[in-house]
Amino acid sequence: MTEAVAVEFRNVSKDYGSGSVLRNFNLTVPKGQIVTIIGPSGCGKTTLLKMINRLVEPSIGNVLVEGTDIGTLDAVELRRDIGYVIQQIGLFPHMTIEENISIVPKLKGAGKTERKERVDALLSLIGLPPEQYRKRYPHELSGGQQQRIGVARALASDPSIILMDEPFSALDPISRVQLQKELINLNQRLHKTIVFVTHDIDEALKIADRIILLNEGEVVQNSTPEELLAHPANDFVIEFVGQERFQPALPQGSAHHIMIDGLSIGSESPISEALEVMRINRVEGLAVIGKWGDLLGIVGIGEIGQHLPLDSRLKVGDLLQTDTVALQEHTPLSEVFELMRRSPILPVVDDDNRLIGTVTRSCVIEALGRHLHREVSSA
Template structure:
């Protein structure tokens, strides 16, 4: 992988204040990299130095191997896409004219840049026949921001800079545009530098996260490594203790299991069906009087035995369903769950006594706690 952008010992000073301090950073071609940190950490200043909207006080910035100081800033900006929070569409131009502006300045012929405008509107999921002749004020904020992204792509730049582009949008529009950006990036593989103050956004969209503090990089890594291996207390505090707990704390099944919905072996199949409906589950765990695990009765077993009025849970149950121990490793159990059609595993102790169940939902509920009602996999021990 080749380097698209490189900062070498870059400083930015305003009066007596060093906003960026000896910044050394390499951004690889085709990656989406987020710059994130508290207000005043230098992330937006660093972004704007790439296309020379802000000039560095010292040091060098290289774009595609060229020192930006040796490139005319206007020419540099025309070759780098730029999307900002305020969108910056020209209100007196139609949508297609806004998108076509940079190709037009680059003297692309009209037929080509109009065709390109239509393609880009379709790429950001806006019908060019419906929106091309409209003006920015006739679009919603989310639609305008989509056009801002399309305009940044118009000249087919290798590099796109995005300065908190979605932060002014409502949560639903923001989520949709994040998804759209991920889709676009999978398709186009541009080098994108994305400034955000939202760690959830960074974790969702980034290939690499650059976490900054007081003008320098504290940690630069893939999201998973930042979550699992924070460099220091600042990273831990900024990313959020809750996220570290979600990703790192759970090592054994007993930490993520939930209570099971059970049935005695002598109960009839119709009774099992009623119990499943009442408890909103699709399987029951069969236990004896002492609570020892015997087997599992699921929807398939019920269907197979329902016509037999004398059939019981014990007759219908599967005895070969896998079980796990409470000290089993969560990662290993998740692997088993992925291949287990029933989506749950009974948890038993060494005497085969049932002590709970681990389900896909119970793991997710612990890692990303839900509000409101608990999952339908069963949350309390029940016997009939």
């Protein structure tokens, strides 16, 4: 199945009169995702964005929005159906927040009650209580709050596409991170197509479903953030993104992928039997289970060593360690590796605390070895 396409550039070239900014440019933007456009200053990001709402016209080629060549549409109408948020948000200073947000709905003929409801819903959505903010003027808001109003205004006509040109770059780092989080949350609910231009690779990696990296009017890489970090297309990508971000990633997966069966013992078994199972399997601990296969804890070589010389009547249950962690099948490997440092063996249990497998040090070593092998052979 092919993904639904929100925006498509077909063989687009742009020349403002002093050489081409984009040359024979092709790009599709999938529907319902946050796509970030990133690249050095002057590479054509804003030009590209403005071609989607016809603030800039291509010199050659076509731009399609939801399958329609926008060259055939009325530019003003088109702009009312596409949200647009820029860095200096440009709220009208003499209008209240309510009036600012209602501009497009009003132009589209929405009645007074409908507009008020829309404003209140949007203010709530962006986390500003309507009773408190509706009647304020832009200068009575902080920079971050003004940018939020910008986002609300862009959402006001319920467009399916929103264009954002460095919308958060004038904000302090804390407000910026906050707004990035809010944008991600917002779009998990609204599923808009958001084309988001930024200079900042951290911002792009954080918010993007897809990243499009441009250089001199050409797409250098178009991929998910994960793909970009795992397989940078060339040296320019590495240099732009920053060498330090390309450390080999941890292996993907969860406890489920590396656990093995067995390596458990009943709490009533003699300690000598536990030692025998450990010796044969070359492990330093076993999961201890009760009658019904439920996990009671672990028995480890460290604890046994504390009770030398061993009394032959000792049972596993006598040396049971209950202060250990148990994994679930979906515990990520990164967490498994961390926990393994503090325990000779990690039991894996289901939702009813029944033992379903164990993770040993050699499971972890093997997983790391396989990962390293893959990293080396794909380099």
